[in-house]
Amino acid sequence: MxxxxxxxxxxxxxxxxxxxxxxxxxxxxxxxxxxxxxxxxxxxxxxxxxxxxxxxxxxxxxxxxxxxxxxxxxxxxxxxxxxxxxxxxxxLRRAAGAFSELLAERFAEWGLTPAERDVALFAIKGLSTAEIAALRETSEGTVKAQTNAIYRKAGVSGRPQLLSLFIEELMRDDSRLRPEGVPSKAERKLGQVA
CATH class of the missing domain: 1.10.287 (Helix Hairpins)
Known part of the structure; x- marks a missing residue:
C-alpha cells in the first residue's frame, strides 16, 4: 500500500x-x-x-x-x-563508501588473507576466475582454491550467495547510506508514535 x-x-x-x-x-x-x-x-x-x-x-x-x-x-x-x-x-558517494566499509568489516570478520581479500573483491566485481588469475598473476587453480576458502569462511556456497550477503546487509541497514543525524523511516515512525 x-x-x-x-x-x-x-x-x-x-x-x-x-x-x-x-x-x-x-x-x-x-x-x-x-x-x-x-x-x-x-x-x-x-x-x-x-x-x-x-x-x-x-x-x-x-x-x-x-x-x-x-x-x-x-x-x-x-x-x-x-x-x-x-x-x-x-x-552515491556515501553508498560507495558504506559498501567499502562493509567489505572491509566482513573480510576482517572472516579472517581473509590479503590475497583472499583481493580475490574476493574481484569476485564480487564479477570477474571470472581466469580474469582474476591474470590480474593477480597466479594460476587459475590458486584462484579457485582461494575462492573456495573465501566461500567456506563466509559460510556460503558460491559467488551469488557471497554477493547477496553484502546486498542484504546494505538493504537491511540503510543507516550507512544516510547522513549523520538523519533518522531512518522506522526511527521517524517510532518518534511520531511516541
Whole structure:
C-alpha cells in the first residue's frame, strides 16, 4: 500500500513538473510571438490598421515581463536540477563508501588473507576466475582454491550467495547510506508514535 502511494505521489510530482514546464514554455512562446509579430508587421506590413500605441506598449511590457519571468523560472529549474544531481552524487558517494566499509568489516570478520581479500573483491566485481588469475598473476587453480576458502569462511556456497550477503546487509541497514543525524523511516515512525 505504501509503495503504491509513494509511486503515485512520485507520478503526481513528475506530472506537476511537466505541467509547470509546459505552461512556462507556452508563456515564453506567446511572449516571443508578440515580439516577432510586431517586427514582422513592420517589415511585411500585414497589419492594415495600426493598434493604439498604449495597447502596443502594454503588449510589449507584458511580453518582456513574461520573457523575464521565464528566464527566472528557467534559472530556478536549472538550479533545482543541479541541486538534485549533486544530492544524487553525494548519496552515491556515501553508498560507495558504506559498501567499502562493509567489505572491509566482513573480510576482517572472516579472517581473509590479503590475497583472499583481493580475490574476493574481484569476485564480487564479477570477474571470472581466469580474469582474476591474470590480474593477480597466479594460476587459475590458486584462484579457485582461494575462492573456495573465501566461500567456506563466509559460510556460503558460491559467488551469488557471497554477493547477496553484502546486498542484504546494505538493504537491511540503510543507516550507512544516510547522513549523520538523519533518522531512518522506522526511527521517524517510532518518534511520531511516541
Amino acid at each position: 505504501r509503495l503504491a502511494f509513494r509511486g503515485m505521489a512520485g507520478r503526481i510530482r513528475r506530472s506537476r513538473g511537466a505541467i509547470s514546464i509546459g505552461l512556462l514554455l507556452t508563456v515564453q512562446l506567446v511572449c516571443a510571438a508578440v515580439f516577432i509579430s510586431d517586427i514582422l508587421s513592420s517589415l511585411i506590413g500585414f497589419r492594415s490598421i495600426p493598434i493604439a500605441w498604449e495597447l502596443r506598449e502594454v503588449l510589449e511590457i507584458c511580453a518582456a515581463f513574461g520573457l523575464l519571468l521565464g528566464l527566472g523560472l528557467g534559472a530556478f529549474a536549472l538550479w533545482r536540477v543541479l541541486q538534485e544531481r549533486n544530492d544524487a552524487q553525494e548519496r
